[in-house]
Amino acid sequence: MNSTANTADGHGSEHKHPWHLVDPSPWPVVGAVSAGLLAVGTVIYMHGGGSWLLALGFLGVALTMFFWFRDVTVEATFQGHHSIPVQIGMRYGMALFIASEVMFFVAWFWAFFNASLFPPETIDGVWPPPGIVVFDPWSLPFLNTLILLTSGVTLTWAHHALLEGNKEHVLQGLGLTIFLGLIFTGVQGYEYSHAAFSFAFEEGSPGKGGIYPTVFFMATGFHGFHVIVGTTFLIVCFYRTYKDHFKTDHHFGFEAAAWYWHFVDVVWLFLFCCIYWWGAGNAAAI
Numbered sequence: 139m140n141s142t143a144n145t146a147d148g149h150g151s152e153h154k155h156p157w158h159l160v161d162p163s164p165w166p167v168v169g170a171v172s173a174g175l176l177a178v179g180t181v182i183y184m185h186g187g188g189s190w191l192l193a194l195g196f197l198g199v200a201l202t203m204f205f206w207f208r209d210v211t212v213e214a215t216f217q218g219h220h221s222i223p224v225q226i227g228m229r230y231g232m233a234l235f236i237a238s239e240v241m242f243f244v245a246w247f248w249a250f251f252n253a254s255l256f257p258p259e260t261i262d263g264v265w266p267p268p269g270i271v272v273f274d275p276w277s278l279p280f281l282n283t284l285i286l287l288t289s290g291v292t293l294t295w296a297h298h299a300l301l302e303g304n305k306e307h308v309l310q311g312l313g314l315t316i317f318l319g320l321i322f323t324g325v326q327g328y329e330y331s332h333a334a335f336s337f338a339f340e341e342g343s344p345g346k347g348g349i350y351p352t353v354f355f356m357a358t359g360f361h362g363f364h365v366i367v368g369t370t371f372l373i374v375c376f377y378r379t380y381k382d383h384f385k386t387d388h389h390f391g392f393e394a395a396a397w398y399w400h401f402v403d404v405v406w407l408f409l410f411c412c413i414y415w416w417g418a419g420n421a422a423a424i
Contacts (some may be wrong), residue, residue: 156212160213165206172198206334207374214391225390234393236401239364243405246357247412253349254417259350266417270350271334278329282322283410286365289318291405293372297396303386305379312376315399319369326362330355354413361409364402371395 176195182191216221220228254265259266273279296311335351375395378384384392 165202169202172202228390232397250353267350272418275418278325279410279414282325284316285322286403286406289315290400293396295398300389301386308379312372316369316372319365323365358409361405368399368402
């Protein structure tokens with residue numbers, strides 16, 4: 139017999155603990171299989187194969203996220219399962235997730251500084267490598283820096299408005315943040331399309347492949363991916379705010395999205411200072 143529950147009034151059971159024991163769910167298994175298909179499909183696509191497996195894996199991951207997050211929203215908002223101890227556990231989990239993301243980006247910064255501080259002989263011992271025409275950090279990169287910093291301010295405004303119970307200002311702040319996130323992504327895409335170097339390697343062509351394009355596109359590209367994910371989180375928060383899911387004392391979903399967005403802001407500051415500005419050499423001079 140389960141010692142954590144007892145019959146309180148003869149008509150049901152009452153838990154003696156504050157934790158939420160989740161019901162069986164198919165989404166962990168579906169998500170794992172979909173992620174595997176996505177990884178294998180990506181490798182096949184990059185080696186010149188078809189994209190159907192990649193598309194199938196992406197669709198599976200997207201559906202898993204939608205239905206799993208929907209279930210968590212129901213548990214928190216309508217079933218009341220997210221007690222204070224449960225929310226504390228979620229905060230620890232989100233903090234550890236962001237810590238793992240920090241180490242992910244540390245790997246790319248490590249690769250960048252290893253190549254830039256100790257340039258190998260294959261690039262003539264100089265940085266940026268010969269033939270690489272870098273971006274002027276004070277043009278589009280600086281514009282994107284201002285956009286992302288402003289989005290952090292508007293999101294903080296929305297959070298304070300939520301704490302004060304001002305739904306109208308929450309929606310305005312979130313709307314502005316989402317708009318700025320979309321603008322940032324658009325500017326980043328425009329910047330990529332006008333890059334004087336490319337990710338694809340081409341023998342004998344400076345700027346076609348090599349260490350600089352690899353580190354640049356992987357670091358800034360993964361950051362751009364995180365911006366897209368963060369914007370998606372904020373869109374969900376906008377919808378949930380409109381539906382009155384958040385309360386002044388119960389809105390961890392909003393807080394988690396805000397933590398994630400501020401993390402994205404900080405990573406961009408390091409990218410701008412290290413890769414765009416310091417790593418640009420003479421092009422960084424004002």
